[in-house]
Amino acid sequence: MYTDKVMDYFHNPRNVGTIEDADAVGVAGNPKCGDIMQVTLRVEDDVIQDAKFKTFGCASAIATSSMATEMIRGRTIEQAFALTNQQVADALGGLPLHKMHCSVLAEQAIKAAIGDYYVRQGILTADDIKVYDDPHAGEDQPEED
Numbered sequence: 001m002y003t004d005k006v007m008d009y010f011h012n013p014r015n016v017g018t019i020e021d022a023d024a025v026g027v028a029g030n031p032k033c034g035d036i037m038q039v040t041l042r043v044e045d046d047v048i049q050d051a052k053f054k055t056f057g058c059a060s061a062i063a064t065s066s067m068a069t070e071m072i073r074g075r076t077i078e079q080a081f082a083l084t085n086q087q088v089a090d091a092l093g094g095l096p097l098h099k100m101h102c103s104v105l106a107e108q109a110i111k112a113a114i115g116d117y118y119v120r121q122g123i124l125t126a127d128d129i130k131v132y133d134d135p136h137a138g139e140d141q142p143e144e145d
């Protein structure tokens with residue numbers, strides 16, 4: 001059901017934790033299952049130097065959170081914002097269709113953190129970033145198994 005890579009990132013998650021005095025913090029939750037992810041970023045000159053996560057969730061949520069933080073390290077804020085849950089799932093060799101929705105958590109939390117970064121930089125207001133809350137709002141998501 002899961003690829004070896006998913007199992008590896010679930011059993012040996014990279015970048016677990018919280019960055020002290022982070023430049024950005026984002027949180028996302030899945031209201032259907034109650035799983036939640038927090039991402040913290042260290043940013044210098046709009047480049048993500050460090051990214052850490054804490055996820056209370058299923059194996060797919062943990063594996064995708066871990067992979068996503070690896071994929072945005074060393075990337076610009078703009079590049080990180082463009083990261084999609086499909087790209088993260090692909091980097092893990094794929095996810096079962098009914099678990100794809102779990103990968104949305106990481107994308108949402110990263111977008112929330114980037115929104116927080118822009119607010120802290122004075123580029124956006126808290127009202128502006130409400131649009132980042134749920135980039136998949138309105139999309140059909142399979143039910144839990």
Ligand code: FES
Pocket residue numbers: 030033034035057058059060061101102103105144
């Ligand atoms: S994120 Fe909740 S079941 Fe996977």
